[in-house]
Amino acid sequence: MAQPTLLEKALFKVKENGFKYTKKREALLNFLIKKNRYTAAREIYEHLNGLFPGLSYDTVYRNLREFVEIGIVEDTDYQGEMKFRFSCSEDFGHHHHFICTVCGKTKEIHMCPMDFFKEQLDDCEIEGHRFELYGRCSDCKKFV
Incomplete structure (x- = not known):
């Protein structure tokens, strides 16, 4: 039996969380899979429109x-x-x-x-976090 595609996994998760399948939702997810990078909501909206x-832009943003x-x-x-x-x-797990x-x-x-921060903040309740690094990828740093 073939492994499910990323799109199939995502659509299963959509359904599993009580959302209906629609062609628009499939197109939105497929667009993001193909882009494979962070994309502005406006660009996603323009493609789907x-x-x-x-x-509507609001529908696209709400789905996102x-x-x-x-x-x-x-x-x-x-x-x-x-x-x-x-x-x-691939498992939609936590990462940075x-x-x-x-x-x-x-x-x-x-x-x-x-884990490093939890040790220093053991008397606090952490409710969320973001951790991202910015710079030039190996392809782009060649053109500095």
Whole structure:
């Protein structure tokens, strides 16, 4: 039996979390999978509106937020704008990123620094965190 594709895994997770399957949701996820980098909501909206004329920006943004909540899409505030990408973790698990400031490519970081901070904040309740590194990827640093 063939392994499910990333899109199939994501659509299963959508359904598992009580959301209905729609062609629009499939197209949104497929677009993010193909982009494979953080992308502005406006760019996602423009692509989807080309496929589904009349689709509202609010609908696209709401779906992005819902997908972030269930872990299949990741978001970041990059250069003052929220950007979104399909989760680069095959199991949609917790991880962090290096983000290229030139081309936007990301690399998954396979460790979380929170254990270090938990030891220093043992009397506090941590409710969330972000950890991202920025710089030039190996391709872009050649053109400095």
